[in-house]
Amino acid sequence: MRSGAIKNITIVTVNPTRDVVTDGGIIWEDGKIVYLGPSYKAEQLARTKNIEVEDGKGKILFPGMVNSHMHLFQNLLKGLGADLDLETWWPSTIKPAAVAYREEHVAAAATAGTLEAIRGGSTTLVDYMYAHPVKGLSQVSIEAVNKVGARLVYGRGFRNTGADHGFPVELIEKTADVFDEVLALKKRYHDKEDMVRFMVAPAAVWAVDAHGLQDTRDFASDAGVPITMHMLETETDNVICRERYGMKDAITFFEKTNLLGDDLLAVHVVAVGDRELKAFREHGVKVSHNPMANMYLASGVAPITDMLERNICVSLGTDGAASNNSTDMLETLKMTALLHKVNAQDPTAITGNKVLEMATIDGARSIGMDHLIGSIEEGKQADFFLFDPDACGKSSPCHSPVATLVYSSGQQSIVKVVIDGRTIINNGDFVELEERAVYEHQSEMARDLANRAGYPREFLERDWKSFVW
Ligand SMILES: [Zn+2]
Structure with a gap:
């Protein structure tokens, strides 16, 4: 058929x-x-x-959208940790849950998150999965997306450092083990290559050290597996590179570890200026813009119009549902256009047509799939x-x-x-799934996960004491 x-x-x-x-x-x-x-x-x-x-x-037919950055596992965390900045949100909201995930939670989140994304017109999802407190969760997540039927680029997220800065040891892995898993998964899904592809996804500069990033570059180049990474979401990346690695700034750290390349999809890219964008342009780095998360966590406005003028490929992502509260790209389309118009105080700063390109053909380019998807041809x-x-x-x-x-x-x-x-x-x-049943199961798993995460009551009720469960 x-x-x-x-x-x-x-x-x-x-x-x-x-x-x-x-x-x-x-x-x-x-x-x-x-x-x-x-x-x-x-x-x-x-x-x-x-x-x-x-x-x-x-009716109007549009190319399916490419959501170039999301964390499907976070679908169980919608509505938790509102009104916080990135540096407070991660330890209070994500960390307690990230160590508590088990197969049933990941399966429920990935299934429901994929349904929601498809409902909003996405057909290709870049899932950056970095919660691996137990083995086997990659497989669970991939199978869930596969079963619903979305095209998937699975970014195998990881961290190899950070215990001395309060990161849970359950989430710290050896890079060699991560790369072995990626190779095994690649082999396993070889016959579905156009439906399931892979990326390696070092979490951020505070989570992967210099050796880890160098190893990532070597692995990516040898195995032909692209890289995606949270980069310069806030000024914290620069601060950490100075304090922890004695580097001038984060871009120096990325250059020294050879991370920059045309197989790199950098996510967020908010705290950047001329030097960073010049380096990105020179190396052909692609960018995933996630305006909803940047606004939700008040991280700032990524200089997207500047990137577009420099011919940097910019795609769109929702980010995880924990910092967006949705996986719906339709909202992201509108927010992208409005944010950059008002930021530039110029209604022509970014057009609706450009936003659609970013969500379709540029999204496909950002993952090296523009010969297959991203337009109707x-x-x-x-x-x-x-x-x-x-x-x-x-x-x-x-x-x-x-x-x-x-x-x-x-x-x-x-x-x-x-x-x-x-x-x-x-x-x-x-056609094949009963939507309400999927969402009801997701709610059940979300409650179970939150109980396992053991959020303090004052965190859950800190605003209105209105928690429903
Ligand atoms: Zn993210």
């Missing part, structure tokens, strides 16, 4: 000439787009191929969603497909999602 056809639609291709096809049609076979063009021709061709044609009248994988503006009051009426998607979309308007040719959502519902 993994075939289908739709007629009478508007197609926002995000192809190299950014064509929008009105009164268009699409056919996909064995997971790949085989035809894109006038609706009547799609209908004729589909008939000769014995493929049933769906009428998409009034013949020969590419069939990863897309169908948007019905009138299915949701928020997105109706629609004068401009992109403006509607970026500024007034709701998840209810995403009525069909196809990934690798497989229909995951049809007529507004998941």
